[in-house]
Structure formats: structure tokens, C-alpha cells
């Protein structure tokens with residue numbers, strides 16, 4: 001991009017574009033990183049740098065950039081029918097086919113699909129449907145929601161109260177009085193040690209205790225991510241998800257799995273639930289559903305939840321929906337993206353490439369800054385510590401994460417530097433062994449530079 005054009009864009013950005021989840025004043029100082037194109041697992045910025053993307057945009061571009069068949073699917077749908085409402089009794093072919101395909105692919109308990117515009121809005125819809133469900137089944141007092149510390153469930157009005165990240169609550173009057181948290185299953189920092197059974201037992205006990213304190217008759221649902229993403233890629237032990245599902249059944253509360261990040265091959269199988277044969281009452285999805293090529297999310301629900309809502313107010317419409325629910329272009333994109341995962345071999349490639357990712361992360365453990373390397377499938381993190389034995393965190397005043405992000409950019413690699421000095425990685429499912437080699441070479445150089 002020409003220098004004058006770049007200067008103009010930078011100043012228009014500062015003046016007018018509000019960026020999600022930044023400090024607005026810091027952004028005015030720093031300015032935007034303007035991206036102009038992408039191909040495969042590379043992005044190009046406006047200065048002409050080619051960057052290796054190890055975060056799939058925002059954990060969403062699971063198929064990589066420049067997939068022509070997805071572009072064709074979107075273009076053809078736009079040409080044929082760019083918009084069809086799903087309000088009232090209208091529908092489009094891609095929306096119907098996508099709902100049916102998702103039901104085929106998702107855990108067997110999930111039979112009905114409500115399409116949203118993204119993940120936050122899927123969580124918001126799930127909360128509204130759960131409220132409707134309990135009101136219409138004669139248990140209107142079941143209004144309390146439980147989620148995990150370090151959880152992220154987006155930033156809708158109610159969903160951000162289930163999220164457990166301070167910036168999403170500060171000055172927003174959240175969490176709401178009926179939103180509660182239990183500790184995160186965080187093996188590396190679990191006081192009782194890293195024994196998987198102890199961690200699972202502690203989570204189940206915490207859920208039981210919270211439900212007992214609130215009264216089982218007052219609790220509606222437990223929301224969780226199979227692997228916590230934005231909270232720092234916290235990987236619970238295998239068996240944790242199943243144990244939480246069973247506990248919810250015993251406690252008579254709904255179990256909602258938020259697969260917005262973990263869905264669509266991110267942890268290996270199409271959905272993380274599959275690995276433990278978990279059958280949720282509701283599931284939220286987004287991101288990898290369209291791989292970022294168009295906005296879309298969904299809530300999938302069981303027959304029991306659907307039927308209670310369907311029969312909840314005879315003769316009345318269920319008053320929830322958006323103009324762009326089940327958008328035909330997004331649905332056509334999602335159908336093609338699903339084809340790439342399955343017939344296109346991307347799911348299989350993700351699984352085949354995971355050992356390269358895992359080995360690269362493990363090798364980083366020998367670096368003086370790295371206290372832990374963890375992953376499930378192509379979702380991973382390195383946790384940096386000042387003292388490996390004591391697992392001491394770095395003083396936030398050192399602004400290590402910011403320094404690492406800046407050095408990474410200079411080394412032309414993009415990943416996510418979270419607070420608490422956790423580096424998050426979510427490479428696309430089309431990564432090759434040599435791209436992983438390049439990623440870890442650039443990462444090592446970056447960490448050496450900030451040491």
C-alpha cells in the first residue's frame with residue numbers, strides 16, 4: 001500500500017474505528033495493524049510484510065486463507081439469492097441443508113439448530129432458550145447460571161456475565177446476581193497437584209457445592225468450554241467433560257457445552273464432545289463453522305429442550321430472532337467449509353500434523369522462560385514464568401506479553417499473548433510440517449530477544 005494511503009487509513013482508524021477489547025486510549029497511541037490479504041497460513045500487512053498466522057485469525061480461519069471453493073460457494077449464493085429471511089415460515093436451501101448436516105455431525109443428543117450471527121449471540125440465544133424452557137416446563141425459579149473461572153463465553157449482555165474476564169465486567173455492571181463461577185480445572189496451577197482424577201473430582205465437588213448453596217431447584221444450567229480458550233488455553237484432564245456432564249444430569253441442571261473455539265477440528269475430532277462421547281443438552285458453535293469467511297454461529301439443542309419451547313406458549317411465536325439468522329450466504333460458506341474438513345481432508349490433516357505442533361511446543365520447554373507447554377489437538381499454549389520451580393508469574397509492570405507480541409510481529413509470526421504471560425496458538429488445520437518448523441524457529445527467536 002502507498003505511504004500516503006497508509007497514513008490516511010491510520011488516521012481515519014484512530015479517529016473513527018472502535019476496536020473490540022483494547023484500551024481505546026492506548027489504541028489511539030499505538031494505531032492499527034492493517035492487514036490487506038491472506039493466502040494459506042500467511043497474512044500480508046499494508047507495509048508489505050508476510051506474516052505466518054499461528055492463530056487462524058481469531059481461532060477461526062481453520063481452513064486457511066484463499067480457499068477458492070469457499071469463495072465460489074459464497075459468490076454463487078450471492079448471485080442466486082443473497083438474502084432470504086428465516087423469519088416466519090421462509091427458508092433457503094443452504095440453511096436447511098446446513099441444519100440437517102450439523103445434526104448428522106453433532107453429538108446424537110442434539111437434533112435442532114438455531115442459527116446466529118456469531119458466538120456471543122449463540123450464547124445469548126442459549127441463555128434465552130434455557131430461560132424459556134424452564135418457564136414453560138413449570139420451573140420458573142430455575143434461573144441461576146454457573147460457569148468457570150477463566151471462562152469466555154463472548155460479550156453479549158448476559159453472556160459476558162458468564163465470561164470470567166475482568167475487563168468484560170468492569171463498568172458494565174456484571175456479572176448479574178444470578179451468574180456464578182466455580183474454579184477452572186487448571187492442572188498447571190492446581191494447588192492439589194496435577195493428578196487428573198483429583199482435578200476432575202475437585203471440579204465435580206465444586207459444582208455440587210455451588211448447586212447445593214444455591215438450591216438445585218434454582219439452578220438452570222452449567223456452561224463450559226471443553227478447553228478454555230481466551231482464559232489462557234486451559235486444558236482439563238481427559239474425562240473432565242464427561243464427569244461434568246454426568247454431574248449436571250444428577251443435579252438436574254442443563255449442561256451447555258460452548259464449542260465456539262473447540263469445534264470444527266480444533267482439538268482433533270469435529271467436536272471436542274466426540275472424544276469423550278459427551279451428549280450435551282445444548283451446544284454453541286461459531287468460528288470454524290464458516291472458518292471466518294462469513295459471520296455465523298448456532299445453538300444446537302436436544303429434543304427435550306426444543307419440544308418444551310415449541311409447546312411453551314401455544315399459538316404464540318417464540319420471540320427470538322435476527323434479520324440475518326440463517327443467512328443463506330453464510331450457510332453456503334459453512335456447507336463448503338464442512339466439505340473441506342471432511343471430504344477435503346483438512347480434519348485428517350489437522351490430526352496428522354498435531355504431533356509436529358506438540359513436539360514444537362514441548363521443545364520450547366527447554367527455553368528459560370517457558371514453564372509449561374500444553375495442547376489438545378491444534379489448540380495450545382506456552383505459559384511463561386519467572387521461576388520454573390516456583391511457577392512464579394512475571395511482574396505485570398514488565399509488560400512481557402506486550403513485548404513478546406511486538407517482537408513476534410517483527411519476526412513475522414502472529415500468535416496471541418494473553419495476560420498472565422500465556423502465549424496461545426491455534427494454527428489452521430492446513431498447516432504443514434515445514435510451516436510448523438518455521439513457526440517454532442520464529443517463536444524461539446522471539447523469546448530469545450525478550451529474555
Ligand code: PLP
Pocket residue numbers: 118119120121123152153154155225229230258259260261286287297
Ligand atoms: N464462546 C467462546 C468459547 C469463544 O471463544 C468466543 C469468542 O472467542 C465466543 C463464545 C464469542 O464468539 P464471537 O466472538 O463470535 O461473538
